[in-house]
Amino acid sequence: MAAPNPGPRRRRTHVDLRELRPSRTWFWVGGTLLALSLFAGTVLFALLSVRAVALPEFAASTQGSQSATFTVPSTQGTEQGWLLYGSPRGVDHTACTLTAPDGGHPVFAYPTFNHQVEEENRSWAMIGTATLTQPGEYTLTCQGTDDVRFGIAPGAQTTGTLVTGLFGALGSLLLLPALGVSSGLALIVVTAVRRQHHRERLLHPPRQRP
Secondary structure, three states: OOOOOOOOOOOOOOOOHHHOOOOOHHHHHHHHHHHHHHHHHHHHHHHHHHHHOOOOOOOEEEEOOEEEEEEEOOOOOOOOOEEEEEEOEOEOHHHEEEEOOOOOOOOOEOOOOOOEEEOOOOEEEEEEEEOOOOOEEEEEEEOOOOOOEEEEEEHHHHHHHHHHHHHHHHHHHHHHHHHHHHHHHHHHHHHHHHHHHHHHHHHOOOOOOO
16 A cells, blocks of 8 residues: 655745854954954054054264264265164254264254154153264263263164064054954854855755655
């Protein structure tokens, strides 16, 4: 005796979202990646910016009316010159003179760009530049009250740090978030598409051959 025909299989009209794969956890992973990349890019930009515009390491510094010596190595390039900083802001490079190894006096000129640094208890500003063409020992002599300070640093060091630091900061602000946002959005979109396909398969399963 033939078995009774069970009739057509009822089609599903509803799918519990918990059944779908991949898991909804991947939405959270994508969103977290997106948010973390924005946060990390902003923090790294701030840190690199602060480092880029920080006060350079002085080869020589004075306080009040003092003299200090520093050495220009024979391998030191002079294209960038040397930069004179003064504190507090408002002091002028005319308060300082340089004495070269041969007894000459290189002249400070006004800088072609501004660089100001705020420290906890003191403000600094770049106030002069000088091109030192002779290797050897130089003397920096400055006049001022006890609260006035001066410092001189290689220009290549300072401008190089400024340029590379600012480019690095901009790169971290643009590239890191862009990479994280694109990866996070791609993960969210792929997860959504795959879950939709899984839902369609559950609602419309393939017919089984008799």
